[in-house]
Structure formats: C-alpha cells, structure tokens
Amino acid sequence: MRIRVIGAGAAGLTAAFELLRVARAQNRDLALEIVEKSAKPGLGCSYFAGGMIAPWCEAESTEPIVARLGAEALEFWTQIVPVAQRRGSLVVARPRDRSELLQFSRRTSHFVTLDRPALAELEPDLAGNFETALYFAEEAHLAPRDAMAELVRLLAVEPNVVFRCGVDAADLPDNVDWTLDCRGFAARPDLAGLRGVKGEMMVLRSADIRLSRPVRMLHPRHPVYIVPRPDGTFMVGATMIENEERARVTARSLVELVNSAFALHPAFAEAEVVETGSDVRPSFADNLPRLLRKGRRLYLNGLYRHGFLLSPALASRAARVVFDDAYFPEVMDETERQRRAS
Amino acid sequence: MAAELNAAPADDRLHFYDVALHSRLLVGTALYPSPAILAEALSASGAEVVTVSLRREAGGGRAGESFWGLIRAQNLRVLPNTAGCRTVKEAVATAQMARELFATPWIKLEVIGEEDTLQPDVFGLVEAAKILCAEGFEVFPYMTEDLVVAEKLLDAGCRVLMPWGSPIGSGRGLNNLFGLRALRAHFPGVPLVIDAGLGAPSQAAQAFELGYDAVLLNTAIARAGDPVAMARAFKAACEAGRGAFLAQTIEPRDMAAPSTPVLGKAFT
Numbered sequence: 014m015r016i017r018v019i020g021a022g023a024a025g026l027t028a029a030f031e032l033l034r035v036a037r038a039q040n041r042d043l044a045l046e047i048v049e050k051s052a053k054p055g056l057g058c059s060y061f062a063g064g065m066i067a068p069w070c071e072a073e074s075t076e077p078i079v080a081r082l083g084a085e086a087l088e089f090w091t092q093i094v095p096v097a098q099r100r101g102s103l104v105v106a107r108p109r110d111r112s113e114l115l116q117f118s119r120r121t122s123h124f125v126t127l128d129r130p131a132l133a134e135l136e137p138d139l140a141g142n143f144e145t146a147l148y149f150a151e152e153a154h155l156a157p158r159d160a161m162a163e164l165v166r167l168l169a170v171e172p173n174v175v176f177r178c179g180v181d182a183a184d185l186p187d188n189v190d191w192t193l194d195c196r197g198f199a200a201r202p203d204l205a206g207l208r209g210v211k212g213e214m215m216v217l218r219s220a221d222i223r224l225s226r227p228v229r230m231l232h233p234r235h236p237v238y239i240v241p242r243p244d245g246t247f248m249v250g251a252t253m254i255e256n257e258e259r260a261r262v263t264a265r266s267l268v269e270l271v272n273s274a275f276a277l278h279p280a281f282a283e284a285e286v287v288e289t290g291s292d293v294r295p296s297f298a299d300n301l302p303r304l305l306r307k308g309r310r311l312y313l314n315g316l317y318r319h320g321f322l323l324s325p326a327l328a329s330r331a332a333r334v335v336f337d338d339a340y341f342p343e344v345m346d347e348t349e350r351q352r353r354a355s
Numbered sequence: 356m357a358a359e360l361n362a363a364p365a366d367d368r369l370h371f372y373d374v375a376l377h378s379r380l381l382v383g384t385a386l387y388p389s390p391a392i393l394a395e396a397l398s399a400s401g402a403e404v405v406t407v408s409l410r411r412e413a414g415g416g417r418a419g420e421s422f423w424g425l426i427r428a429q430n431l432r433v434l435p436n437t438a439g440c441r442t443v444k445e446a447v448a449t450a451q452m453a454r455e456l457f458a459t460p461w462i463k464l465e466v467i468g469e470e471d472t473l474q475p476d477v478f479g480l481v482e483a484a485k486i487l488c489a490e491g492f493e494v495f496p497y498m499t500e501d502l503v504v505a506e507k508l509l510d511a512g513c514r515v516l517m518p519w520g521s522p523i524g525s526g527r528g529l530n531n532l533f534g535l536r537a538l539r540a541h542f543p544g545v546p547l548v549i550d551a552g553l554g555a556p557s558q559a560a561q562a563f564e565l566g567y568d569a570v571l572l573n574t575a576i577a578r579a580g581d582p583v584a585m586a587r588a589f590k591a592a593c594e595a596g597r598g599a600f601l602a603q604t605i606e607p608r609d610m611a612a613p614s615t616p617v618l619g620k621a622f623t
Contacts, residue, residue: 074388120580208390208421211414233524233574255422258414265411298425299391 015189016335017046019182021054023062023157023320024313024327025195026164030094031328032193033171035336045174046189048182050199055161057197058292059320061214063240063250064160065227066090066153066322067102069123076301078343079319082326089325090155096163097155098226103127103136104147106231107276113231117147124149138222138278154227156242157321191335192310197295198257200314204305207314209257209293213266214250217274219284222247230277237273246287249274253318262289294318302327304334304344311335367601369568371404371515371546372461372493374432378403379563380593381434381548382586383573390425392582397429400586404432406463406571409456410439410449423456434495436463441476443483450487462487463495463517463550463571473523473551477504481511488512497550500534502541509545516542517550517571520562524574526554529561539566556585556592563596564604 014036018029029047036043051057068083090097104124106114118126124147133140135148168174177185182192194200201207224241240248252266267289274281297303297315302323305312313331316323333339340346368375382402387393397405407426412419426433435453440446443466450462466483468476475497481504484494488511496508500518508516518538521527529535530552539547549562550571559570570593579585 076388116578208425211418254411254414256412256414256418257421258418261415263411263414296389297391298389298394300389 014042014191014335015044015046016191016193017048017182017185017189018193018195019048020057020195020197020199021047021049021051021161021165021176021178022057022059022195022197023161023324024059024197024316025049025193026054026161026168027089027324027328028193028195028313028331029168029174030164031325031332032335033168033174034093035329035332039336041336043173045168045171047168047174047176048180048185049176049178050181052179054165054176054178055158057199058212058294059157059161061212061251061290061292062157062320063214063227063238063248064097064155064157064321065102065238065240066097066155067149067227068322069121069149069152070102070104070229071319071322072122073117073120075319076299078301079323082302082343083319083322085326085329086322086324087151087153090160090321091153093325094160094163094167096160097153099151099153100226101148101150102152102154102227102229103132103139104149104229104231105139105143105145105277108144110231110233113233113236114145114147117231121147121149123151136224136226136228138224139228142276142278152227154240155321159243160321190309193331193335194310194312195314197314197316198293200295200312204312204314206297208296208298209259210296210300210317211254211256211258211291211293212251212318213254213262213270213289213291214248215262215267215270215286215290216242216246216248216288217281217284218246218287219280220245221280221283222278228277230273232273235269235273237270239274239277247274247281247284251318257293259292262291294320302344304331304341306334306345367597369546371495376403376432378590378593379569379597380559380589381406381569381571382576383571384408384426385438385573386577387582390422393577394425394429396576396582396586397431399583399590400576401590402431404434405429406434406436406573407457408436408438409453410437410445413449413452417456427457432461433457433459434461434463435459436497437465439467440465441467443479443486446479446483447486450483450492451490454492460491460493461495462492463497465497474519475499477501480504481507484508484511484513495548495550500531500538502538505538505542505545509542515546515548517548519551520549520558521552523551525552526575527552528554528558529565532565535562535565535567556588559589560592560596560599563593563600566600 068080072080227240229238296317381404437446437449466479521530548569
C-alpha cells in the first residue's frame with residue numbers, strides 16, 4: 014500500500030510512525046512518503062510547542078476527551094518513542110491568585126497538594142516564593158524539536174520511508190492509495206470551521222535557576238507555564254489570542270511572559286532572551302481534534318494547543334482507519350461529539 | 356391593578372439609545388473553553404447583546420476575522436469594546452475600527468487606568484467619550500460609581516452608564532452598595548448597567564433589586580465549571596431580580612410583623 018503523509022510536524026510524524034508500526038505488526042506491505050513544504054521537517058507550529066504531556070492539568074479547561082486521549086501520549090513518549098521525562102508537573106499561584114489554585118484543584122485530579130517543605134524537596138528553587146503547589150506526579154514533558162528529530166531519525170532509517178521536503182503536495186500526482194493530511198492550519202481551505210489561535214512563546218537562559226519539571230503559574234488573565242529544556246534553557250509560554258497572525262510577537266505579550274517568569278523566580282530578570290516565537294494553533298470551534306475522512310484522504314487536524322499531547326492517540330487511530338477501515342466516533346463522528354458536548 | 360402592570364415581562368423593555376431589548380443580560384465572549392461552548396452559553400443566557408474585544412485580537416490588522424465571524428454568526432447585537440486600551444488615543448482608534456468591523460455605532464468604552472484593579476481611568480474615559488460622542492458613536496462607558504464622573508459622561512453625550520460592581524473578573528459582586536444606590540437615585544432616567552465584578556447569579560439579582568436596568572458579565576459564565584448551565588442560571592436570576600424590582604419588595608423593618616393576627620394576646 015502506498016501512503017502519503019502531508020505535513021511533517023508533530024501530527025504528521027507521529028502518524029507516519031504509527032502507520033509504520035501497525036503495518037509491521039500486521040505484516041502489511043507499505044511504501045510511505047512524507048511530504049513537507051518547508052525545507053526541513055518540524056518547522057510548523059509544533060516547533061514552538063511547550064511539549065507538556067499533561068493530560069490531567071489540561072482537564073481544568075478542556076473536555077474530558079482531551080485527558081482521555083492525552084493519557085495515551087504518556088506511554089507513547091516515554092516507552093515507544095522515549096524522548097519524554099516523567100517527572101510530573103507543578104501548578105502554583107501567587108498568594109493574591111490563590112483562588113485560582115483552589116479552582117484549578119477542584120477541576121482536576123491525579124495530583125497531591127504540596128506544602129512548602131515538600132515543594133522545597135521537589136523543586137528547591139521554587140520554595141522561597143510559593144507556600145503551596147499542586148503536584149501531578151504522573152505527567153511528563155519533552156523537548157518538541159528533539160522529539161521531532163528523533164521521529165525523523167527513526168523514520169528515515171526505514172527502507173520503505175521517503176522524506177520529500179521543500180515540496181508542495183499539490184504538485185504531486187495522485188498515485189497513492191491513501192493520503193494522510195496533517196497540514197494543520199495550512200489545510201484550512203479544505204476544512205470548514207478550522208481557525209487559528211495565536212500563541213507566542215519565548216526561550217530564556219539562566220544558570221541561576223534549576224527546574225526539573227514544568228511549572229504552571231495560574232493567573233486570571235495570563236496564566237503561563239515554564240518548561241525546563243535539556244540545554245539549560247526555559248521555554249515560557251504561551252499566549253492564547255483569537256487571531257491568525259503567524260509570526261508577530263507583540264511587546265505586550267512579551268511583557269506578560271517576562272513578568273510571569275519573574276514572578277515565578279526573580280532570577281529570571283537577569284536571564285538571557287534566547288528566542289521569541291509565534292504561530293497559530295489549528296483549531297475547530299470546539300477546540301477538539303478531528304479525524305475527517307474524505308474518500309481515501311484522512312485529515313488529522315484541530316489539535317489546538319495539544320499537538321504533542323494528542324498526536325499519539327490520533328495517529329494510532331488514523332493508522333487503524335487506513336489499515337482496518339476502523340471508525341472512532343469520539344474523533345470522527347460529528348453527532349456523537351455534539352451529543353457529548355451538550 | 357398593580358399586579359397586572361408589573362407582572363407583564365413581555366412589555367418590560369430595556370432601551371439602549373434607540374434600541375429596545377427584552378433581555379437584560381449582556382454577555383462577554385472572552386475566556387470560554389471554546390467557541391462552541393461560547394455559542395451554547397450565549398444561547399442559554401438568552402442574551403440579545405454580546406460584547407467583543409478588538410484591541411488585541413486585531414493584531415497588526417484584521418487578524419481576528421475568524422473569531423469575529425463566529426460572533427457575527429450568532430446573530431446577536433454586537434457591542435464592541437475597547438478592553439485593553441490604556442490611552443484615549445488607543446480607545447478612540449479601537450472604537451473607529453469596531454464601527455467599521457461590526458457596522459454599529461455602539462461602543463463599550465474602556466480606558467483602563469490601573470493594572471491591579473483594572474479600574475477605569477475616569478479622566479481619560481470622559482475625554483474619549485467626548486470625542487466619540489461627537490463622532491456619532493453611541494457610547495457605553497465603563498466607569499466607577501462616582502456621581503461626578505457620571506455627570507460628566509452624560510454631559511459628554513453618553514445616554515447609558517456602566518458602573519462596575521467590583522474589579523473585572525473578581526467575582527465579588529456589588530462592592531459599594533451605598534454608592535450604587537446613590538447613582539441609581541441621582542439618575543433615575545438613565546439606563547444603568549452593572550458592568551464587571553459579578554460572580555454569582557444572586558449578585559445579578561441584587562443589582563436588579565437595586566433598580567439597575569441590566570448587567571454585563573463574562574468571567575462568571577466563561578470560567579464556571581459548566582458555562583452553559585451557569586448562563587442559564589444567570590438568565591433566571593436576572594429575570595427574578597427584575598421581577599422583584601417591578602413587584603416592589605417590602606421595606607425591611609426591625610420587629611416581626613405577624614402575617615396572621617395573633618388572637619388572645621391583646622397586650623403583646
């Protein structure tokens with residue numbers, strides 16, 4: 014079977030990986046072509062992702078299906094493609110925002126509440142600033158660019174996989190059995206109701222701060238998270254703005270991100286600004302992911318701010334749709350989705 | 356009979372400039388888990404007016420068009436706002452863009468003066484209101500409950516006033532009952548809307564019992580555990596509060612007033 018995957022971001026690469034895995038398990042013949050319009054894989058909105066595999070934290074503001082599908086990502090990123098670190102995640106709030114922490118704790122599960130000594134043991138650099146924290150011990154985090162590089166490496170060594178970068182799939186002949194369209198926001202002309210939600214992030218470097226796990230700091234208007242990266246940097250993200258500007262980081266957003274980082278730890282004031290970035294998250298009106306089948310073309314899209322969290326679950330289902338003609342109402346059935354949402 | 360006059364909510368209209376409305380609940384569109392839940396909540400609230408922010412969503416141009424399109428699709432009257440504006444110039448420019456985008460002269464004017472409380476800069480507010488009213492806008496100013504500011508906004512040409520209940524998003528309800536009562540008493544003919552600070556439906560009902568004409572809220576619904584159910588609860592509370600106001604609540608008194616005559620206790 015010849016399959017073309019369009020788009021080599023988190024969605025496309027995990028989809029390609031799962032197609033390969035299912036084909037191997039079922040002893041199927043597969044020729045896989047991964048088409049990416051950029052010169053290299055992994056330069057779309059996944060490039061700016063936080064990389065938190067935090068299904069239970071996300072339950073605070075999403076529908077239950079996100080946590081359910083997202084829980085599958087823990088196994089994927091820690092065992093199947095082991096690029097994530099499973100050190101849990103922390104949620105904190107400044108004293109003035111303690112009602113936010115209370116509200117967060119009421120809407121989530123799988124956490125324990127830490128007092129200052131317990132926090133000091135886990136994350137010594139935070140204990141000076143926070144009395145209490147919520148600790149989601151089972152969650153994980155990864156570095157998105159490293160994770161995508163690893164997927165590319167794993168795929169590229171396979172004899173039946175070809176990468177075609179710098180190529181527009183629209184220019185290619187329709188000579189494949191299946192197309193998996195993982196273009197994200199670029200697929201909007203094909204997908205009614207797909208919109209972009211802008212996110213901005215920055216990367217800071219500080220030798221004065223040590224964090225071992227992502228920290229979310231709650232705030233009524235601009236909550237942020239800080240994810241430690243392997244190279245001694247910290248990713249600070251991310252704004253959520255209902256517009257579709259891709260590459261335009263505003264001063265106000267930077268002020269918010271920096272202020273929050275500074276509130277988390279004063280030493281961030283002297284951190285080096287390594288990078289700022291901005292892109293849009295492909296999202297449907299309910300901010301839930303979709304597998305949409307149109308004949309022999311399957312769209313995997315709408316991952317919103319959950320690219321790495323939801324890709325594995327969507328990818329494994331996509332592979333089952335292609336090889337087994339499977340049907341997954343929770344991501345394929347509009348009526349089911351509407352019924353559940355109501 | 357008084358009962359007949361008052362118990363007829365179908366005829367109880369709210370007037371903003373020359374527009375008559377049935378619903379006295381105005382709803383914001385920010386902070387919802389998703390546009391789909393927003394749409395459901397709007398429908399459950401029965402609101403006829405939604406407020407939309409533009410300043411940040413516009414980006415470098417009209418980049419917010421996708422989201423604004425979703426709002427327009429609700430077929431409700433849009434009250435664009437200048438949330439996030441800190442100067443007169445910014446607020447005026449945002450209002451002008453709003454008029455073009457939503458084809459409405461309505462503008463909810465916010466000039467924020469202080470970061471911690473997000474309270475309005477009332478000096479900038481009056482100045483911006485003068486400019487916008489002169490340009491033909493129908494201005495809904497977000498203000499404190501200050502009587503003098505109210506007077507100046509009316510002088511500027513505003514015909515609706517929107518005092519805060521408490522700081523935006525705080526959910527603390529009506530902080531200054533004395534001030535809000537005084538404002539109501541001073542401007543009996545002006546539509547007054549409690550804008551900001553409501554957290555619970557009972558607080559919305561209280562605003563109506565004080566004689567306020569409408570309430571505007573966002574966070575209380577958007578960030579509730581179940582926004583759609585909370586929208587429904589606020590709708591009911593607004594109707595209850597307004598109904599209570601029209602029905603004329605009894606005056607509180609210090610001693611018990613037995614509802615049936617107490618026979619055989621002549622000297623108590």
